[in-house]
Amino acid sequence: xxxxxxxxxxxxxxxxxxxxxxxxxxGLNFYPRSRRFITPAKAEKIVRSVESARVKWTGVFVDExxxxxxxxxxxxxxxxxxxxGDEPEDYCRDLAREIDRVKIIKVFRIRGxxxxxxxxxxxxxxxxFDTYSPGYGGSGRAWDWRTLEGKKLPRQxxxxxxxxxxxxxxxxxxxxxxxxxDVASGVESLPGKKDVKKMREFIRRAxx
Numbered sequence: 001x002x003x004x005x006x007x008x009x010x011x012x013x014x015x016x017x018x019x020x021x022x023x024x025x026x027g028l029n030f031y032p033r034s035r036r037f038i039t040p041a042k043a044e045k046i047v048r049s050v051e052s053a054r055v056k057w058t059g060v061f062v063d064e065x066x067x068x069x070x071x072x073x074x075x076x077x078x079x080x081x082x083x084x085g086d087e088p089e090d091y092c093r094d095l096a097r098e099i100d101r102v103k104i105i106k107v108f109r110i111r112g113x114x115x116x117x118x119x120x121x122x123x124x125x126x127x128x129f130d131t132y133s134p135g136y137g138g139s140g141r142a143w144d145w146r147t148l149e150g151k152k153l154p155r156q157x158x159x160x161x162x163x164x165x166x167x168x169x170x171x172x173x174x175x176x177x178x179x180x181x182d183v184a185s186g187v188e189s190l191p192g193k194k195d196v197k198k199m200r201e202f203i204r205r206a207x208x
Contacts, residue, residue, distance in 0.1 A: 002173055003180035004203050005058065005159065006187065006194070008036035012049035014194035019052045021200045022207065024180070026055055027082065030072060031062040035191040036184065043076045058082050058105065066091075070098050080105055082128065092123040105159065109133070110143045127154070128182060131162035142168065145175045155179060166201040173206060181206050 006018040007027030015026055028043045029036040038046070047057055056079040061069055063085035073081065082105040083092065096104060106124035111132035131143045142163025160172055161182035169181055185191065187198040 001207055002178070004206050005180055005182040006184075006199060007058070007060065007161075007182055008034075008184035008188075008192060009046060009194070010036055010038050010042075010192040011194075012046050014196075014199075015046050015050050017196045018194065018199050019050050019055050021196075022203045023199070024054070024056065025058050025080070025182075026050070027058045027060055027182070027184070028076070028078075029060045030064070031060060031084065033062075034060075040072045040075050043072070047076055056080060060084055063087060066095050066098050069095065073099050073102055078102060080126075083107060083124075084130075089122055096123055107161075110147065110162070126157045126159055126179070128159035128161055130182075142172075145172050148176050164202075166198055166205055169202055170205045170208065 003024040004022065005025035005027055006023045008029055009015045009018065009026050018026055028038060028046065031037060057077060058080040059072060059076065059078045060082045061084065069081060072078065080103045081095070081099060084107045087106070092104060092106060103125040105126040105128050106122060107128045107130055109130050109132040145160065155177055156179050158178040159180045159182050160176050160178040163186065164172060164181055164183045165186040173181065183202055187194055187202050189195045
């Protein structure tokens with residue numbers, strides 16, 4: 001069954017509601033320029049507020065120093081690190097050595113009709129396709145998922161993101177057949193504040 005990642009968690013009550021609704025991954029944003037940025041101390045409190053061991057916590061970083069990522073992983077208990085910047089292959093290899101047993105998601109931002117291509121040897125456990133947005137933030141806009149039709153991609157390692165909502169997630173899953181889907185603004189009432197009904201409906205439709 002497809003996995004669902006609810007990203008941009010900023011409040012304990014939203015984290016608990018997402019976990020209870022069936023989210024598989026919860027994302028915490030450590031990029032200071034993001035509207036959903038939280039400090040490591042706040043992230044630690046949010047993680048502790050969710051008792052479910054099933055949920056995998058993911059930290060979002062943009063061109064961050066490896067030492068800082070390693071420190072935050074240790075303090076918060078992250079299971080995955082999502083790289084949303086311009087991190088090259090060598091950086092990912094070095095990071096993988098520094099955070100052993102923590103998986104890496106590398107984000108590729110799609111601009112227009114640009115070719116969708118993943119380097120065959122890119123050192124990441126998962127790949128996430130998102131809409132291009134200046135400044136690395138999530139745009140909340142969808143891109144043409146049909147771009148992926150016919151592509152030889154590792155779909156068992158692929159997350160789909162960018163403008164997903166409860167209304168369109170089912171169609172996105174049908175077209176792309178990814179391992180998982182990632183959503184932030186599509187299940188919010190305000191930036192950083194999740195809408196419980198939208199989260200429940202998004203998860204239900206994605207997994208159906």
